[in-house]
Amino acid sequence: MAETNGTAFDIVVLGGGSGGYAAALRAAQLGKTVALIEADKVGGTCLHQGCIPTKALLHAAELADNAREGAHYGVHTTLDHVDINGVNEYKASVIGRLYKGLQGLIKSRKITVIEGYGRLVAPDAVEVNGQRITGQHIVLGTGSYARSLPGLEIGGRIVTSDQALQLDWIPKSVVVLGGGVIGSEFASVWKSFGADVTIVEALPHLVANEDEALSKAFERAFRKRGINFSLGVRFAGATQDENGVHVTLEDGKTFDADLLLVAVGRGPRTADLGYEEQGLTLDRGFVITNERLHTGVGDIYAVGDIVPGLQLAHRGFAQGIFVAEEIAGLNPQAIVESGIPRVTYSEPEVASVGLTEAKARETYGTDGVETLEYNLGGNGKSQILGTTGFVKLVRQKDGPVVGIHMIGARVGELIGEGQLIVNWEAYPEDVAGLVHAHPTQNEALGEAHLALAGKPLHAHN
Known part of the structure; x- marks a missing residue:
């Protein structure tokens, strides 16, 4: 094993999200020495800004709907109001318990966690905090970020899911730009919390990657709930002031709302991390691998949202486990993308x-x-x-x-x-x-x- 600065491991994992920490946990379980490099918190987007907090909001939204609809079941309830601060406290408590459990699991498997921004500097080395960390194998799992559109600046009343999860107020009206999974889930939450919601989607259907029969049924259900949407039309622009956001579409339609959520997908977090300099092949920012998730350079693998395909936490988990077992020589069965389940957790x-x-x-x-x-x-x-x-x-x-x-x-x-x-x-x-x-x-x-x-x-x- 190569050694630099006296710090060397069997496996160095860059990124502590779903794919990265799964690779680290499984590799450690298989007796490998592992360094896990993470700039923020282990758990990544899923635990802190994605899967878990959004589903906590959706559960609170379900309870709000149940309170409104109790009379239908003979239970006469009324909804006083939604206390967003209380909802956020509940959300934070769920995240906190899971984060604490994950930290304990990582510690129990003797994984070395290094906090800081890592950069690939050689086929067997990552530099972080001025220190060169080497490993026989490198696993890249640097995750994704919330995309925007050219000319659309995020800030104020124009937010991505990252900012939406931190709101301490409930908008009375929202325009959601994007009718995929993220946009549909937030639209569902805000409607349950009492907001007027309009979705703008450039494709012909909501959740357009699903079977067309599901998409059409989903649209009927949202229409019945009073969620409005414009399909097959592109966003043209938005302006904002202290009173709200003014949204314009290419067909001339306009909308005024308290908030604009930009939910146009997630991009791979691969820029300025040394990937191309080390010879990795990138396509629109995604790291290209073979079916064994090997990059074709040295002993470097890639997992999770930076690999083309479904951007799902459970796909990242599966890929992380696969790579750890591949490195350990267990010859695991390759993951079949079409066999990965997909869920939109709306109502x-x-x-x-x-x-x-x-x-x-x-x-x-x-x-x-x-x-x-x-x-x-x-x-x-x-x-x-x-x-x-x-x-x-x-x-x-x-x-x-x-x-x-x-x-x-x-x-x-x-x-x-x-x-x-x-x-x-x-x-x-x-x-x-x-x-x-x-x-x-x-x-x-x-x-x-x-x-x-x-x-x-x-x-x-």
Whole structure:
């Protein structure tokens, strides 16, 4: 092992987010000496500015909706107001407990944490705080940042998700620029908190990466909730003053609101980190790797949001574990991107895994695919919860299920079984033989597969 300044490790991980700390934890578990370099806090965007805080807000939003709707269930409740400071305290407490637990886990596995901005300076070295840290293997996991648009300056009443999570006030009106996962989740929160919300999306649908049937159902649900949206139209500009924001679209429409949320996606955090200087291949800022997540330079790997593909924390976890096991010589199975589950945690939730119908027909031919939709109206637990939606199955004709797509309250909790079905290439007949507990929403997956296998119980042929 190369040594510089007397500091050398088996593995040096640059970035302590989902992918980075997962690689560090698994590598340490496998007996490797590990240095984890992080400029801010271990846990990264997911724990501190993404997954966890937004879902805490969404849970508070769900409670607000429940309070408004209690009379429908015979429980007469009223919503006095949403105390955003109390919500933020609850959010911070959740983050704090998880952060403390993660710190303890890292310490227990004897991982050396180095705080500071690291820069790749050689195929086997990262420089941080003026010190050169070397390792036989380097794992890059520097994460992502909230994008903006050219000419649109973030500040004041124009915010990204980073600033939105820190607000100590609830806007009365919001324009959300971007109808993907992040924009839709914040739109859902603010509507539940009492704001007037308008989403602007340049693509033809909200959550446009999902199966078109889900996108259309999602739009109907948001419209029913009173969330407004303009689709297929581009943003033109925005001005702000002390009273609010004035937003203009290319079709001439204008909106005035208290706040503009810019939710146009996340960019890879790779600039000025020495990646290109060391010979790594970058495409639009993303680090290009092979299917084993190797960069093609030395013993350098990349994981998480800097690698092209789904920018999801659980993808980062899986890649971090994979790389640690690859370095340890365990020859793990390569990660199949289409088998990674996706969830939008709004009201209603959207959850999916595998191929959309359009992608499946592109892959197997127009006549090589079968689909089925099972309406949650036939599911007892969904009726109890008062939710609507459906489960859509996409099957290779006379073959396995290649895609599962769901919309409805809490359907994100069903995607675990969905990913097993898709990743294990199960046939509908295989799943139809499994007994699902009644009454559960999980039962809807079983019913859908029964129907696709030609023996529906609570659904029509």
